[in-house]
Amino acid sequence: QRQQSHTSNILNLLPKNDTHSLSKKPISLPTSMAHYYNLFTVFLLWVLLMFSWYEASSSSFNGFDHSYGRFKSDSLIKRRDDITRLKSFVRVSLRSTTVSVSDFGAKGDGKTDDTQAFMNAWKKACSSNGAVNLLFPEGRTYFLKSIRFTGPCKSILTVQIFGTLSASQQRSDYKDITKWITFDGVNSLSVDGGATGTVDGNGETWWQNSCKRNKAKQCTKAPTALTFYNSKNLRV
Numbered sequence: 315q316r317q318q319s320h321t322s323n324i325l326n327l328l329p330k331n332d333t334h335s336l337s338k339k340p341i342s343l344p345t346s347m348a349h350y351y352n353l354f355t356v357f358l359l360w361v362l363l364m365f366s367w368y369e370a371s372s373s374s375f376n377g378f379d380h381s382y383g384r385f386k387s388d389s390l391i392k393r394r395d396d397i398t399r400l401k402s403f404v405r406v407s408l409r410s411t412t413v414s415v416s417d418f419g420a421k422g423d424g425k426t427d428d429t430q431a432f433m434n435a436w437k438k439a440c441s442s443n444g445a446v447n448l449l450f451p452e453g454r455t456y457f458l459k460s461i462r463f464t465g466p467c468k469s470i471l472t473v474q475i476f477g478t479l480s481a482s483q484q485r486s487d488y489k490d491i492t493k494w495i496t497f498d499g500v501n502s503l504s505v506d507g508g509a510t511g512t513v514d515g516n517g518e519t520w521w522q523n524s525c526k527r528n529k530a531k532q533c534t535k536a537p538t539a540l541t542f543y544n545s546k547n548l549r550v
Contacts, residue, residue, distance in 0.1 A: 410445035410472070413438050415456070422454025424480060429459045440467035440500075452476040452510045458495070459487035460537065465500035465545075472504040475511035481537065483519045494537040497545060504549040515539040 413435055416422070420431035432450075439448040446469040450456060454477040481494050488494070494515060497503060507513075515537065525533035542548055 410447055411442065412447045412449050413442070414449040414451060416449075416451055416454075420454075420456060422451065422456050422477060424455035424457055424478075426457060427459060428456045429461050432456070432458065432461060436463050439469060439471060440465065442469045445470045445472070447472045447474050449474045450477045450479065450511075452508070454478070455480050457482065460489050460494055460496075462493075462496045462498060463500065464498045465503075467500055470502050471500065472506055474506050474508065475513065476508045477510070478512040478514055481515045481539070483516050488537055490537075491535050492537060493541050494539050496541045496543065498543040500545050502547045503542075503545055513539050 415428065415431055415435040418431045418434040418438070420428040420435070422428065435448060439446045440463075448471060450473075456477060457480050459482045479495070482488070485491060495513070517536075520536035521527055523531060523534065524536070525531050542550075
């Protein structure tokens, strides 16, 4: 009883009009404070980038061994690894937007030619600012002719292949018979297959007409499923 009375006395001391004292609702930051917080985060990332750039630049001097006339590789590798980790941190920190090929008319029924829909989605994702996920949704099979995704891009791109990409089996559908899907000049690109992504080049069709299996047939070229050109900081 004394404990209950003591608790009651404490509660009576609280102002009756103080709605925050016993409220269980979370207190959200004002919009202006959230804005300044975002600005501070961007500023901090900028400072870290500048510091890493300075360290990497100075390594060309600090990492040089004058007695042997060569660079000390350990110093350069450390700077490179630091920058790589920082870029990964920035990629995760940025708010990403998603561009789905479904929004650009891709059917994903395994029969309809979705090549143009993929190109339109790529143009949107590549020309956008910030971090962008180009999504090929799960549970769909996208029939594609030869396609070339070109950069440079304004965005930091992650291609999410969660569905199945199925290659055309007609030679006439390939502008370059040696390539099916090509990424050219796209820096800081990530390709994520998730747990369900499949790139099906329908290789059996090409192998059946190969001189490697049947010496009586003429040797002809066949497309490579994925090709990457002129791309830095690539992650697959």
